[in-house]
Amino acid sequence: MEQSSIFSELAKExxxxxxxxxxxxxxxxxxxxxxGFSTEENMRAIYLGKSAIHRVSDPLMFSKPFNGxxxxxxxxxxxxxxxxxxxTLLEKRIIYSIEDAIKISGLSPESVKCGKTRLxxxxxxxxxxxxxxxxxxxxxxxxxGELALRINRYLGLEQKPLxxxxxxxxxxxxxVTAARLIEYDECDNVIVAGADLMTKFVVSGFEAFHSISETxxxxxxxxxxxxSLGEAAGTVILTSLRSMLADNDPxxxxxxxxxxxxxxxxxxxxxxxGLGEAMLTAMGEARISGSSVDFVNAHGTATIYNDEMESxxxxxxxxxxxxxxxxKPYWGHTLGASGIIxxxxxxxxxxxxxxxGTKGFNEAGVPMEIKVSPHHRECALSRCVxxxxxxxxxxxxxxxxxxxxxxxxxxxxxxxxSEVSSFKLxxxxxxxxxxxxHYKEMEMKDIKFFKMDDLSKLGVIAxxxxxxxxxxxxKYGRFERGFFMANSVSxxxxxxxxxxxxxxxxxxxASPAVFVYTLPNIVLGESAIRNxxxxxxxxxxxxxxxxxxxxxxLLSLAQKSSLKLVVAGWCEFLNGNxxxxxxxxxxx
Numbered sequence: 308m309e310q311s312s313i314f315s316e317l318a319k320e321x322x323x324x325x326x327x328x329x330x331x332x333x334x335x336x337x338x339x340x341x342x343g344f345s346t347e348e349n350m351r352a353i354y355l356g357k358s359a360i361h362r363v364s365d366p367l368m369f370s371k372p373f374n375g376x377x378x379x380x381x382x383x384x385x386x387x388x389x390x391x392x393x394x395t396l397l398e399k400r401i402i403y404s405i406e407d408a409i410k411i412s413g414l415s416p417e418s419v420k421c422g423k424t425r426l427x428x429x430x431x432x433x434x435x436x437x438x439x440x441x442x443x444x445x446x447x448x449x450x451x452g453e454l455a456l457r458i459n460r461y462l463g464l465e466q467k468p469l470x471x472x473x474x475x476x477x478x479x480x481x482x483v484t485a486a487r488l489i490e491y492d493e494c495d496n497v498i499v500a501g502a503d504l505m506t507k508f509v510v511s512g513f514e515a516f517h518s519i520s521e522t523x524x525x526x527x528x529x530x531x532x533x534x535s536l537g538e539a540a541g542t543v544i545l546t547s548l549r550s551m552l553a554d555n556d557p558x559x560x561x562x563x564x565x566x567x568x569x570x571x572x573x574x575x576x577x578x579x580x581g582l583g584e585a586m587l588t589a590m591g592e593a594r595i596s597g598s599s600v601d602f603v604n605a606h607g608t609a610t611i612y613n614d615e616m617e618s619x620x621x622x623x624x625x626x627x628x629x630x631x632x633x634x635k636p637y638w639g640h641t642l643g644a645s646g647i648i649x650x651x652x653x654x655x656x657x658x659x660x661x662x663x664g665t666k667g668f669n670e671a672g673v674p675m676e677i678k679v680s681p682h683h684r685e686c687a688l689s690r691c692v693x694x695x696x697x698x699x700x701x702x703x704x705x706x707x708x709x710x711x712x713x714x715x716x717x718x719x720x721x722x723x724x725s726e727v728s729s730f731k732l733x734x735x736x737x738x739x740x741x742x743x744x745h746y747k748e749m750e751m752k753d754i755k756f757f758k759m760d761d762l763s764k765l766g767v768i769a770x771x772x773x774x775x776x777x778x779x780x781x782k783y784g785r786f787e788r789g790f791f792m793a794n795s796v797s798x799x800x801x802x803x804x805x806x807x808x809x810x811x812x813x814x815x816x817a818s819p820a821v822f823v824y825t826l827p828n829i830v831l832g833e834s835a836i837r838n839x840x841x842x843x844x845x846x847x848x849x850x851x852x853x854x855x856x857x858x859x860x861l862l863s864l865a866q867k868s869s870l871k872l873v874v875a876g877w878c879e880f881l882n883g884n885x886x887x888x889x890x891x892x893x894x895x
Contacts (some may be wrong), residue, residue: 329547330715331486333558333707334496335412336651339404340539340638344382346411349648350655353637353663354683360523360535360639369510370814373519376537376639377505392457395434395448400540401458401502408542413553414496419544425494426468428455429481429501430643431826433470433797436506438806451797451848458500466494467856470848472797474697474826475606476565477501478646479705480845482543483563486705487867489547496548501647502540508806509642510536511814512822516573518610524640526607526633526665527614527679529672534608537639541647558654559713561690561706562592564869565843566786567835568700573823575616575696581841582616582702583623584786586692588869589704590624594714595690597625600706602662604653604693607633608640613696618673620702626692631677636666646695646703653691653707662686698823699832701844724862724873724892730772732765733886742768749775758820759833760801762880765887766792766830767837770874773891774838780872783893787871789842790831791861792889794879795851798827830878843868862892870894 337345341359342352352359359376363369368377384399386406394402409419430451437449447453455468471481478501485497503509513519513536520533545560546552566588568581576582590596603626605617621627634649641648656662661683668681690708734741738761745768746756756764770790774780780788801824809817823829828846835844845864849857858876865873876889 328490329492330549331489331545331547331560332549332552333543333654334414334546334552335408335544336542336654337404337407337411338539338541338648338651339382339400340648341376341378342637344403345407346651346655350652354661356666358523358637358666359537360636368505368507369514373510374521374523374535375505376535378538390461392461394457395437397434397502397504398454398458401500402461404540404542405462405498405500408544412544414544414546414551418551419496419498420463422465423494424464424496424498425466425488426455426459426462426464427481427485427497427499428458428468428470429477429499429647430470431472431474431477431503432509432642435508435802436504438508438802440810442803442806450795452795452850456850467853471845472848473701473828473846474699475642476646476695476697476701476703477643478650479563479693479695479703480565482560482646482650482705483565483703484864485545486560486563487864489545491867496544496546498542498544499647500540500542501644503538503642503644505536505538507809507814511809511817512805512825514814515817515819515822520609523667524609524635525667526609526635527671527673527677528668529670531609531611531614531672534610535635535639537641539638539641539644539648541644541651543647543651556709556711558657558707559710559715561708561713561715562589563703563705564588564592565701565703565845567832567841567844568702569785569835569839569841570700572700572829572832573698575612577616579616579619579623581700582620582694582696582704584841585702585704586620586624586626586694589692589706593706593708595706597629599690600626600629600692601688601690602630602632604649604691605631605633606695607635607665609635614673616696618675618677621677622675627675627677629678630662631679632663633665634663650693650705650707653693657688657691657707657709660685660687662688698826699828700835701828701832723895724866725895727777727891727893728773729890730769731888732769735884738883738885760824762798762800762827762878763824763830763833765880765885766878767833769878769887769889770834770838773874773889777891783872785839785841787842788840789868789870789873790834790840790844791865791873791875792831792878793847793849793857793861794827794877795849796879796881797848798825798829800881801825842870858888
């Protein structure tokens with residue numbers, strides 16, 4: 308064959324491996340919080356300098372008064388038809404927010420709810436209040452997968468829902484996932500809803516870490532002394548249907564990334580490398596540099612170590628000359644809702660040319676200088692980097708921009724996965740004996756192993772088995788290695804343990820060592836630390852009947868990441884029943 312013909316065939320093959328990606332447009336949004344029941348109500352209140360954080364004196368919430376942003380008055384839910392579902396308070400808030408976002412979008416309800424539309428719920432604990440006094444007879448609505456199914460049925464969606472439960476980055480993780488589903492033409496629309504409740508379960512856990520501020524939180528300030536908790540629901544509707552939008556210059560998602568510090572379960576990296584790399588990767592997808600970013604909407608919890616780490620991460624990503632803000636002093640830390648409502652606030656600022664100040668900030672108290680101001684400022688805004696970090700060492704970043712300035716690349720390479728190894732382990736009895744046998748057989752010397760919860764033990768052993776015969780690990784960079792896992796029960800085993808401690812011993816004696824394991828993504832953090840996996844790490848919850856399908860979908864989602872080596876599959880533990888089915892894949 309002539310050389311020109313060879314080059315022609317190679318070019319043809321490369322073109323066949325390229326895929327034309329669609330653009331994820333923001334079609335509508337809504338915020339449900341103590342500041343109001345719509346985006347406009349919330350942003351008007353913030354513009355006026357109002358904070359939802361106040362003194363909460365409610366023994367049903369916590370035995371001592373604390374500062375938090377609690378919703379004291381609800382919207383009118385009478386339009387939400389029960390349909391025999393007996394919706395919980397959290398579910399009503401989510402439904403209200405979704406319906407408001409659909410109305411704002413200008414898209415017809417029929418076009419959103421029919422066909423290729425998917426629901427993604429971002430939450431850390433869901434209906435966790437249903438555990439109170441009922442640990443021996445758990446209400447099925449406490450299962451995160453059931454929460455999503457109930458809302459999906461109400462909306463009448465044809466596609467199955469998905470839950471992202473990735474600690475405090477859940478909202479950003481969900482938006483990244485949703486954008487990828489649209490970009491690769493798996494959905495026309497995605498409804499992304501984030502929500503969490505302020506409950507005794509949550510408050511007692513954060514109080515156990517002594518991380519709640521005595522006042523309204525003051526991110527990045529030298530006098531900051533901790534976070535303020537909040538509760539909210541928020542919805543973002545993404546669409547690929549540009550012709551359906553009335554907005555002449557809509558917001559688009561240009562790039563997104565998730566990483567892991569691979570450092571500590573409850574303390575962020577001291578170098579900021581995990582979050583810094585997430586920001587750089589997200590900007591790389593968007594094909595921009597720091598000079599093209601108008602502001603950073605940061606996590607900004609006002610805890611000592613989070614804010615220190617973020618200042619380093621911002622420098623790591625060369626964003627030190629970009630204005631930085633935290634909106635936590637207005638809403639508090641709303642957990643799974645935070646990434647959603649703070650992203651919506653970023654859209655609003657871009658569309659209204661108004662940069663919101665970080666309320667209460669006075670004097671910088673972080674080691675690396677960043678541009679934080681307490682004052683609102685009118686200025687032209689076209690692009691934002693939104694970041695988040697959470698327990699388990701997880702970090703996320705996403706880039707939003709006006710369509711008119713977007714450098715969206717439009718195409719990507721389609722590469723296949725090759726299975727390297729697999730590991731399965733299921734049973735209903737003798738878990739402790741079985742897991743100890745695996746530990747001894749592998750000659751593991753891990754002094755912290757037996758302090759983990761059983762879900763983490765299961766995941767750590769399975770991952771060790773997968774990597775045991777793999778001698779090419781060093782060929783992959785730390786940020787090229789990651790995890791995509793799922794189950795149907797989240798971290799319910801540890802949830803029950805934490806709940807029983809607070810009911811028996813009192814909320815002042817909650818254990819931080821137990822509370823940290825009430826997040827399902829901690830199993831990823833444990834394995835990431837041990838194997839130095841710093842790439843994308845995402846935990847999903849689905850109905851048990853979807854197990855066979857979800858494993859395939861996890862691999863598909865991993866395909867859309869920047870990973871070159873991934874552990875993907877199912878990992879579940881509850882009431883002595885264990886079920887792990889993980890595989891190790893590498894990019895061809």
